[in-house]
Amino acid sequence: MTITVESSRRPYDVFVDRGALMDLPSALQGADRVAIICSKPLRHLAERVMAVTEGRDVTVVEVPDAEAGKTADVLARCWDELAKAGFTRNDVVIGVGGGSATDLAGFVAATWLRGVDFISVPTSVLGMVDAAVGGKTGINLGAGKNLVGAFHEPRAVFADLALLDELPPVEVASGMAEVVKCGFIADPAILSLITENPTEATDTVSDRFAELVTRAIAVKAAVVAADLTERTSQGKHVGREALNYGHTLGHAVEAREKYRLRHGQAISIGMVWIAEVSKQVMGLNDGVAAQHRELLDGLGLPTRYDADAWPQLRQLMSLDKKARGTTLRLVALAEQGTPTILDNPDEDVLESVYSAVIAR
Numbered sequence: 001m002t003i004t005v006e007s008s009r010r011p012y013d014v015f016v017d018r019g020a021l022m023d024l025p026s027a028l029q030g031a032d033r034v035a036i037i038c039s040k041p042l043r044h045l046a047e048r049v050m051a052v053t054e055g056r057d058v059t060v061v062e063v064p065d066a067e068a069g070k071t072a073d074v075l076a077r078c079w080d081e082l083a084k085a086g087f088t089r090n091d092v093v094i095g096v097g098g099g100s101a102t103d104l105a106g107f108v109a110a111t112w113l114r115g116v117d118f119i120s121v122p123t124s125v126l127g128m129v130d131a132a133v134g135g136k137t138g139i140n141l142g143a144g145k146n147l148v149g150a151f152h153e154p155r156a157v158f159a160d161l162a163l164l165d166e167l168p169p170v171e172v173a174s175g176m177a178e179v180v181k182c183g184f185i186a187d188p189a190i191l192s193l194i195t196e197n198p199t200e201a202t203d204t205v206s207d208r209f210a211e212l213v214t215r216a217i218a219v220k221a222a223v224v225a226a227d228l229t230e231r232t233s234q235g236k237h238v239g240r241e242a243l244n245y246g247h248t249l250g251h252a253v254e255a256r257e258k259y260r261l262r263h264g265q266a267i268s269i270g271m272v273w274i275a276e277v278s279k280q281v282m283g284l285n286d287g288v289a290a291q292h293r294e295l296l297d298g299l300g301l302p303t304r305y306d307a308d309a310w311p312q313l314r315q316l317m318s319l320d321k322k323a324r325g326t327t328l329r330l331v332a333l334a335e336q337g338t339p340t341i342l343d344n345p346d347e348d349v350l351e352s353v354y355s356a357v358i359a360r
Contacts, residue, residue: 001214005133006225010153014133014221016214020160024052027119027156033057033091035082037105039065039098045123045163046096059085066100067259070139072148078108092117092155098124098171099131099263103146106137110152120157124167125175125204126264128159129182129216134224134243140259144319145251159217164204172202173300174264177246179212180295181271182219184288185242185339190215191295198298238331242339245331246271252316253305268301269358276357278332280349281342288336307359310351 003014015023028034034053038046040062050058061081063069082093093116095105102120109118120132138149164172176194183190193212194201200208220243227239250270254261275292278284293303317328332342 003221005221014157016159018162020158025054031092035059036094037061038096042097070100070104089113094119096121099127102132106152110150117155120154123163130178132157133220144255174262176299177264177268179216182216185245186219238339248320249273252313255316265302268296269305272303273358276353282334284333304360310354
C-alpha cells in the first residue's frame, strides 16, 4: 500500500507493507552518501537498511534509545559526524527506529547545511502511525517535550511491517494509543476493528493489524496535507492540531516522568481525561467517553495516574505548544469524529475531572 501525503510544500509517499524496505534504493537517487541515525539497540536493523543502499558511502550514528536520544548534546554529536563524513546537500539522512529516532534524524537533516533530505524508516508502531509522517522534527528540553524543532518533510517513509516482528507487546500497545486516537478524531472503522478482535488488532503479522496501521497513517496524511504547519484552526474548524488530541495532559505526564513512561502510555491517560472534559463541557456522548477507557484498558494501556500530580501537571501543561500566551488550548471532542478547540477552559472542571476520573 502506498499513501501519498499531498503536501503543498513537498508531496511524498509512505510505503506500507511487509518488505517495503526493498524499495528504498529508488528514494536514494542522486545521493552519494547516507547517514543512518539509529538507537544502539537497533544497530541490527540499521544494518538491514545498509544492505539495500547499493554501495553508497554509509555513516552509522548510534544514539541513546528512546527520548534520551532527543537532546541538544546528541544533536550536536550528529552534526559532528556529518561534518567528518563530508556530508553535502546532495546526501541523505535516514532515521531508523521509533518516533524518537526519526524525530531526531529529521531535525538533524533540517538543520545541517540549512536543510538536507531525509528518509524515515520507522521500526515501531508509534513511529509508523505518528512520528514518521507529517514533517515535525525536534528534540526535548528539560522543560518539556519537542520544544525545539522544525517542519522538515521527508523524501519518503518506508513503513516495513516486518520490522515490527520483534517488538515486545508493551511497545505494540503503546503505538496503538495513537491508532485509537485516529479512530476517535476521524475514522470510526478503526475503533470497530479493535473492538471486534483486540488480539488480532495487536498481532503485527495479522491482516487486521496491517489495516489499522494503514488507516491510521491515512488519517494523519490527510490532516497534515491540509495543514502542514498547524496554522488553520479557526473556531470549529480544527486543522493539524486535531492530532494533539490527548496530548496536552499526555505530554505533561511524560515530562513529569522524565520520559521514562512510553509516549502511548501517557497519551492514553491524556485521552481518557480529555474525553471526560469533553463530556462535561461540550456534551460529548457518555458512551463515546466511556469507550475511551474500555478500548485503552483492553489494549493494556494505563488510564489512571498519580492522585497528587495535578498541580505539577497543570504547570507543565502551560508549556504546551498549543497554548497562546497564558491561554490554555485543548483539543476536545464535540462528538466522535469532530475535534474542536477548547480555549481557556474552566480550571475547576479540569482539576475535578482529573480527581474523579484519572487519579488513583
